[in-house]
Amino acid sequence: MIAEIISTGDEVLTGTVVDANAAWIAGRLYETGIAVGRHVCVGDDMERLTDVLAETGQRADIAVVTGGLGPTVDDITASAAARAAGVELERNNEAMAYMEAFFKRFDRPVSDSDAKQALLPQGATPLLNSVGTAPGFTLKMGGCRFFFLPGVPFEMRQMMADHVIASLEADAARKGTGSFYREKRLSLFGLPEAHVNERLADLTGSLDGVKLGMLAEFPVIHVKLAASGTDCSALEAAVSAAADRVRERVGDYVFSETGQRMEEVVGDLLSRQSATLALAESCTGGMIASRITNVAGSSRYFLCSVVTYSNDAKMRMLGVSAHTLETCGAVCEQTAREMAEGASRMANADYAVSVTGIAGPGGGTAEKPVGTVCIGLCGPEQSFARKYKFPFENRMANKRIFAETAFNLLRKTLNT
Amino acid sequence: MIAEIISTGDEVLTGTVVDANAAWIAGRLYETGIAVGRHVCVGDDMERLTDVLAETGQRADIAVVTGGLGPTVDDITASAAARAAGVELERNNEAMAYMEAFFKRFDRPVSDSDAKQALLPQGATPLLNSVGTAPGFTLKMGGCRFFFLPGVPFEMRQMMADHVIASLEADAARKGTGSFYREKRLSLFGLPEAHVNERLADLTGSLDGVKLGMLAEFPVIHVKLAASGTDCSALEAAVSAAADRVRERVGDYVFSETGQRMEEVVGDLLSRQSATLALAESCTGGMIASRITNVAGSSRYFLCSVVTYSNDAKMRMLGVSAHTLETCGAVCEQTAREMAEGASRMANADYAVSVTGIAGPGGGTAEKPVGTVCIGLCGPEQSFARKYKFPFENRMANKRIFAETAFNLLRKTLNT
Numbered sequence: 001m002i003a004e005i006i007s008t009g010d011e012v013l014t015g016t017v018v019d020a021n022a023a024w025i026a027g028r029l030y031e032t033g034i035a036v037g038r039h040v041c042v043g044d045d046m047e048r049l050t051d052v053l054a055e056t057g058q059r060a061d062i063a064v065v066t067g068g069l070g071p072t073v074d075d076i077t078a079s080a081a082a083r084a085a086g087v088e089l090e091r092n093n094e095a096m097a098y099m100e101a102f103f104k105r106f107d108r109p110v111s112d113s114d115a116k117q118a119l120l121p122q123g124a125t126p127l128l129n130s131v132g133t134a135p136g137f138t139l140k141m142g143g144c145r146f147f148f149l150p151g152v153p154f155e156m157r158q159m160m161a162d163h164v165i166a167s168l169e170a171d172a173a174r175k176g177t178g179s180f181y182r183e184k185r186l187s188l189f190g191l192p193e194a195h196v197n198e199r200l201a202d203l204t205g206s207l208d209g210v211k212l213g214m215l216a217e218f219p220v221i222h223v224k225l226a227a228s229g230t231d232c233s234a235l236e237a238a239v240s241a242a243a244d245r246v247r248e249r250v251g252d253y254v255f256s257e258t259g260q261r262m263e264e265v266v267g268d269l270l271s272r273q274s275a276t277l278a279l280a281e282s283c284t285g286g287m288i289a290s291r292i293t294n295v296a297g298s299s300r301y302f303l304c305s306v307v308t309y310s311n312d313a314k315m316r317m318l319g320v321s322a323h324t325l326e327t328c329g330a331v332c333e334q335t336a337r338e339m340a341e342g343a344s345r346m347a348n349a350d351y352a353v354s355v356t357g358i359a360g361p362g363g364g365t366a367e368k369p370v371g372t373v374c375i376g377l378c379g380p381e382q383s384f385a386r387k388y389k390f391p392f393e394n395r396m397a398n399k400r401i402f403a404e405t406a407f408n409l410l411r412k413t414l415n416t
Numbered sequence: 417m418i419a420e421i422i423s424t425g426d427e428v429l430t431g432t433v434v435d436a437n438a439a440w441i442a443g444r445l446y447e448t449g450i451a452v453g454r455h456v457c458v459g460d461d462m463e464r465l466t467d468v469l470a471e472t473g474q475r476a477d478i479a480v481v482t483g484g485l486g487p488t489v490d491d492i493t494a495s496a497a498a499r500a501a502g503v504e505l506e507r508n509n510e511a512m513a514y515m516e517a518f519f520k521r522f523d524r525p526v527s528d529s530d531a532k533q534a535l536l537p538q539g540a541t542p543l544l545n546s547v548g549t550a551p552g553f554t555l556k557m558g559g560c561r562f563f564f565l566p567g568v569p570f571e572m573r574q575m576m577a578d579h580v581i582a583s584l585e586a587d588a589a590r591k592g593t594g595s596f597y598r599e600k601r602l603s604l605f606g607l608p609e610a611h612v613n614e615r616l617a618d619l620t621g622s623l624d625g626v627k628l629g630m631l632a633e634f635p636v637i638h639v640k641l642a643a644s645g646t647d648c649s650a651l652e653a654a655v656s657a658a659a660d661r662v663r664e665r666v667g668d669y670v671f672s673e674t675g676q677r678m679e680e681v682v683g684d685l686l687s688r689q690s691a692t693l694a695l696a697e698s699c700t701g702g703m704i705a706s707r708i709t710n711v712a713g714s715s716r717y718f719l720c721s722v723v724t725y726s727n728d729a730k731m732r733m734l735g736v737s738a739h740t741l742e743t744c745g746a747v748c749e750q751t752a753r754e755m756a757e758g759a760s761r762m763a764n765a766d767y768a769v770s771v772t773g774i775a776g777p778g779g780g781t782a783e784k785p786v787g788t789v790c791i792g793l794c795g796p797e798q799s800f801a802r803k804y805k806f807p808f809e810n811r812m813a814n815k816r817i818f819a820e821t822a823f824n825l826l827r828k829t830l831n832t
Binding site for chain 2: 010011012013014015016017018019020022023024025026027028030036037038039040041042043044048052070071072073074105108111112113114131152213215279281283284285286287288289290292293294296297298299302303304305306307308309310312313316317346347360361362395396399
């Protein structure tokens with residue numbers, strides 16, 4: 001069983017957008033035990049797209065096609081599919097009814113360009129989109145079953161799960177060719193990728209069929225342990241044993257084994273302890289607060305953040321003393337501590353975390369280069385601050401690693 | 417002249433690595449005036465790679481192939497190229513001499529597996545790699561000139577510049593077919609994609625050879641106008657005239673014509689007016705502050721943000737009156753106005769913007785459903801607030817569109 005992946009759209013073809021969808025789809029197909037033969041990307045060009053669809057129909061067993069299903073003039077995928085299959089487009093009543101219901105929720109009529117999205121090739125079956133307007137569809141051409149999905153990543157991902165993977169698993173179950181896949185992901189922070197690699201390199205090949213992979217999502221490193229086979233419980237035992245061996249080497253740096261991000265881990269700890277949090281951010285500029293409030297339900301523990309960029313704001317809003325700022329400067333442990341204490345006092349919070357540092361590109365000195373950050377923490381029992389130096393010149397890289405470091409210090413404090 | 421891009425390697429095919437090389441190469445070719453027909457990705461599989469090379473030789477004028485040139489067993493690109501061209505591999509003396517010189521700098525002999533990299537298809541011309549060991553090569557197959565480059569991004573980029581772009585430009589100059597590419601991008605906010613499309617649909621094909629494309633980067637829509645040809649000043653005039661016609665239809669929604677994001681546009685306006693900004697964010701949770709401080713130099717105009725999630729914090733930190741919160745609730749124009757006024761007063765800022773709304777998934781009511789937001793603005797001359805309702809259920813979508821709406825209100829105020 002060979003799958004191919006087709007990405008459409010001028011923005012991908014011309015390099016305006018990197019084709020991350022194809023990689024994601026390939027990963028999901030592999031996990032389902034299906035090998036991918038090739039990826040192809042074509043632009044919004046009727047003739048080339050029709051050619052690619054027809055060729056793929058001759059070659060592959062399954063094809064996942066993304067993009068070009070929307071309401072605009074350059075959305076030509078359904079037309080190209082009809083041409084490749086040698087059929088006409090026709091209005092699909094099921095797709096139309098679904099769109100009408102979707103728009104009704106917002107008291108909006110279905111416009112003419114929206115209605116275009118219900119025109120599908122004859123013989124196609126619509127695939128309903130639970131998170132957007134454009135329906136997808138599935139169609140057999142040549143020896144190949146095509147799944148046409150939107151290019152918007154979160155819609156595509158939902159529809160891969162709802163329709164493609166579900167249907168492939170059902171096929172495999174029916175034919176008795178079911179294959180299981182198990183994976184475990186350990187998320188690490190605080191150790192550079194090369195060091196993680198050095199500590200784990202010799203495990204490769206000695207994990208009882210479990211494949212070890214590393215995925216850097218700066219500044220976090222995910223260690224992925226994956227195995228596939230026909231014996232479900234043997235797979236689970238092998239993956240679990242492999243995780244034990246990884247933990248022996250890098251366990252101190254693991255903050256999540258469930259795919260949770262740092263803000264979710266910290267949010268759960270605060271929730272369980274019925275504790276509240278306030279923040280005082282300088283160089284991270286609200287990034288920590290924004291990440292915390294990305295988590296639904298964060299209003300249970302998150303009270304406020306004060307983003308104080310200027311020294312004046314640090315004094316007025318957080319009560320940092322002029323003396324401290326004059327003698328030590330804005331980036332020092334004492335200032336970080338006073339910021340955390342000020343935030344805690346002002347919000348009456350159980351925990352307060354502060355960040356003050358030099359994200360760059362400007363503002364560094366020989367003594368306090370770009371990449372220097374001080375993090376303060378004020379808890380029910382003590383307040384303290386720590387200084388860190390990171391080797392990055394890049395503003396965004398520094399904002400990210402400063403934020404992650406602050407989360408991690410809070411996580412460790414909540415865990416003790 | 418049609419180019420195709422071929423990426424090789426199991427890590428790309430299986431989705432372990434996203435194929436950013438293809439996007440980068442496509443961008444460089446477009447800038448050189450060369451249209452890209454398709455990208456194809458295949459794994460380290462001799463038969464499939466040979467097929468793809470042979471097919472491409474029949475279809476394209478130029479092909480750039482990356483990956484599989486290294487010393488290991490899964491580096492099979494040179495062999496596949498030889499098979500597709502129907503020739504043998506042979507040791508290339510120029511490539512070998514170059515590698516010997518390269519290793520001599522590190523006092524290392526050329527090992528057997530390194531020497532494999534000097535085996536090129538008969539008739540190929542080596543392309544020297546100034547930043548690594550693996551030489552590339554160029555070869556004519558069918559009607560197509562192939563450039564084979566390493567997959568390591570920085571080596572590939574250097575060799576694109578040294579060999580591919582240099583050779584294409586030299587060809588064009590010799591034939592007098594020099595081709596230019598010009599594009600303009602208008603960034604819009606405030607009109608859904610389907611509406612932008614309805615307003616612009618009939619322009620397609622009537623823009624004097626300029627291609628109109630739309631790219632949604634939620635909640636922003638980019639309208640891209642692109643043209644290529646041999647007469648540089650005619651291209652510029654055509655793109656400029658096309659932009660005028662787009663502006664006639666949707667000009668009110670254009671916030672940038674230079675690719676700047678909303679936070680950069682607003683930052684420039686504040687800088688030019690030597691004005692300062694304070695924020696009071698509730699449901700956006702620091703996202704606006706974080707975006708503002710992503711811009712280097714934002715400390716010139718950005719003073720502080722107060723992220724007040726709880727009613728208590730709104731009263732204590734921003735001076736919102738208990739009476740307002742009791743009678744109108746946290747999400748109303750009056751609360752938004754008092755939040756903005758409080759932030760302005762506290763920070764002594766020229767402008768203050770506040771956001772209070774219901775991002776979801778919970779917290780909505782019949783009267784104030786998820787997607788409702790009030791934005792307050794306190795400027796030197798007046799303070800006011802506006803209410804908006806968006807149709808999204810998704811927390812992240814709402815945070816993004818609330819933030820963009822707040823930026824846009826500030827932008828319009830600064831522009832009047």
